[in-house]
Amino acid sequence: MRQPAMNDILKLFSLSGRRALITGSGRGIGLALARGLAGAGAAVVINDRNEQKATAVAAQLRDEGLVADISIFDVTQREEVSAAINKVEERIGSIDILVNNAGIQRRAPLDTFPADDWNDLLRVNLDGVFHVSQAVARHMLPRGRGKIINLCSVQGELARPGIAPYAATKGAIRMLTKGMCAEWASRGIQANALAPGYFATDLNRALVDDPDFSDWLCKRTPTGRWGRVEELCGAAVFLASAASDFVNGQTLFVDGGLTSVV
Template sequence: MNDTLKLFSLNGRRALITGSGRGIGLALARGLAGAGAAVVINDRNEQKAAAVAAQLRDEGLNADIAVFDVTERAEVSAAIDAFEARIGAIDILVNNAGIQRRAPLETFSADDWNDLLRVNLDGAFHVSQAVARHMLPRGRGKIINICSVQGELARPGIAPYAATKGAIRMLTKGMCAEWAGSGIQANALAPGYFATDLNRALVDDPDFSDWLCKRTPAGRWGRVEELCGAAVFLASSASDFVNGQTLFVDGGLTSVV
């Protein structure tokens, strides 16, 4: 392996990916593990997390689990502390856990608004804080916050979701401002439209799919594995002087009118 390729290696590093029991989170876990990382699968359900980790191990990848609900601050802190003491350092954190709610803004319920904030924004804050408290004394660490094109572009029916993703972009910049001097790089990865369970209603809508393919320069939905290269870059030494940035992986969607 030449020196440039070595920059992208994750050998000897451990990556925690929240909400990695399925979809984008699982794809990112598999991608980081394929680059050499020992990955930590997170879910609220221990059986589900264990089954996913076992599946990855069957594929020859290194996987463990950390069971906690990202919205429960005390639970997150206790779980991270216990994992670090029992297994070892978390070198890379991917804040992927997220939910979607769709409704017209004027009728959007307070419960759905609060759910979005608790999972998408509070969750990233709680986990980042708990992990950073261990990263800071070590003087190194990578944090990747999963954002969205909706952090840049609005669309009817998902204004509260877009608000949470816009907040994640600014939280990422804040992490950079606070922690860059201590050796932590915090960046955001912003997927465009990917065919996942979260977008199932849109994938199954032929009119929306037709509009999306015409609106996206690449002319199609994204495939979740196409996020892995960007994630490996942001998790590796190749990005050691990249901080506070949002990397869009969207087939060109945000580059055109």
């Protein structure tokens, strides 16, 4: 049996000729993933609720020599999502890769957690993934191919005081990812979850700025530090590329070893 040449292996990771939609990619992890996928050859579609922000981000990526368009919609609005996805497919081109990144965080003790915050978490973190995935899959399935990457979290595996509802949404995303695999794998779609550990982003700025928490985290994480958002890109490219064509329904933790130790 002929051993694959290095060039053959590298081609498996190329995203040239593919288009990726990344929800909530106006900043933070979403923007880092958009830049990473574009760097691997994909044409990316930046999504945000704010058109001005999305336009500025797409222009920045184009200035870097990357291919970027925009799609403005709120992931919680089902009809808006459907219309926007149809518009991308018709006017920009087929969506080959979907990254469900849009998400929010709310912190409070569970016994006093506000019902409105609970509902907001469910609407954005879980309903949003369902709405966008369903709308995109309706185009992927007839083509018999597609990659879906759902942003999960170490909190989909481990609980911590103050964020139980957030953890519940991420645990649900892990199971929704398995469900996508169960229903769509035989029809050419690979659906997997990417689970970041603790990364220094605006979403957890309060924790980054807390010396006691940062000290605890660095001692708790085998690599001894916060993650950098660009360190998620390799895993995302893998899950978006042909290199992962037989990987389905899995959650890939990028957490510096946090979930591997006690």
